[in-house]
Amino acid sequence: MEHPQVTPFPSGFLWGASTSAYQVEGAWNEEGKGPSVIDKAVFNAELSDFKVTSDHYHHLEQDVALFAELGLKTYRFSLSWARLFPQGTGELNLAGAAFYDRLITLLVQYHIEPLVTLYHFDLPWALQEKGGWSDPATIDAFERYARMAFERYGDRVKYWLTINEQNMMILKGEVIGTLPPGTPDPQKALYQQNHHMMLAQARAMIACHQMLPTAKIGPAPNISCVYPASARPEDVLAANNFSAIRNWLYLDLACYGTYNAVAWSFMREKGYLPTVTEQEMALLRAGKPDFIAFNYYASATVGAEQSAHAREQGEPTRAVDQQLAGIDTRVYAGMNNPFLKRNQFNWYIDPVGFRITAREIYERYRLPLIVTENGLGAFDTLEAGNKVYDDYRIAYLRQHLEQLQLAISDGVEVFGYCPWSAIDLVSTHQGIGKRYGFIYVNRDEKDLKDLARYKKKSFAWYQQVIASGGQNLNPQIEY
């Protein structure tokens, strides 16, 4: 569908940017913070760990001033559960609570709307030791933690996100999940964890609505449209299967309180069915989101089986990035998409898929949408005069914003866009070298250097885009 005239971005649109606590804060063991699963995980020894990251904890004022200069209308960040509750439950760590007080108050002073994720991959280690999300007690701990956050910060925070990319934690359990290595029957355990997280989310949404009647809360999964490798009906069916298992399982539970039928039959066939009670299903139906936040990096392409060509080329399936996480080759095969370019990390770049994804979500659930992650990871180079000429990132973001505007023109209700990431931070498993930020942080994988902040060319670009309210996505940039 072509629009002779595109619809402008709505007034009050939340132009933003995102980070997460464990990837940006550093201060991993300071002022009473407890360890999280991230602090205990074993990562690639050649890459940065998560101890100092961008040291945002000690650069708070400087960083928020830069966000204000960028013109952000919202800043999406996560609270570190283990900074607030070092044991996951029990005593609140007052120093940790004061840190988020300072951050939120600063944001409000700069007229930046705080958009708070309660949980972004970093489960407190103390809970993990007791079984993590396999233990139903973690549901109670999450609700208690969420209630504390609503009570303490709810006077200044209107927008809340429950759990970041729950679907990636389940589908990519070996990388960012909370499953101890060697767990017997890991898939079944993960789907039980998934059910528990859904219950925790529902309880947080109910608590939020009770405690903060004017606040809004929603889930934040990673959603990608799924293309069939060809028009062959079997390929279309495979794409349909994957979309149910990757995307709709999570949003159907969050929005309708029901298990997606295809995903349920997949779990039943494979022997992964979680234990579920009628009372729990009633709770899931009662917890309703006000909006859907979603993260999008690229589309996925799947087929019923490998193509003969791919086999001959020794190109069995495409490299498995997060879009294809959890691919189960017995149900579908991840395929290359010859129509798309890739980034330096082999992730596809698909702006049109962004529009398709937004349309699919809105059509299914009819809730307002906000994009909470979208961006390009790249090896940036710091050049003379402390400049970073990241025109590739500008191109990526511009193309995605153009498509988002087309989705809005299609009738999709979108109220914000928060690219990943506000400032350089450590990637989930590819180090600090895979940079996403508008602000360069001067450090390498192992050498912390001076951690100075430098504005990239994309900073100047986004600043002007925001200043124009999205009317000019291609401004003249002086840099």
Ligand code: BG6
């Ligand atoms: C999302 C996560 O999966 O993608 C972020 O919510 C993450 O935490 C981002 O950093 C980009 O992925 P990566 O692997 O490039 O860091």
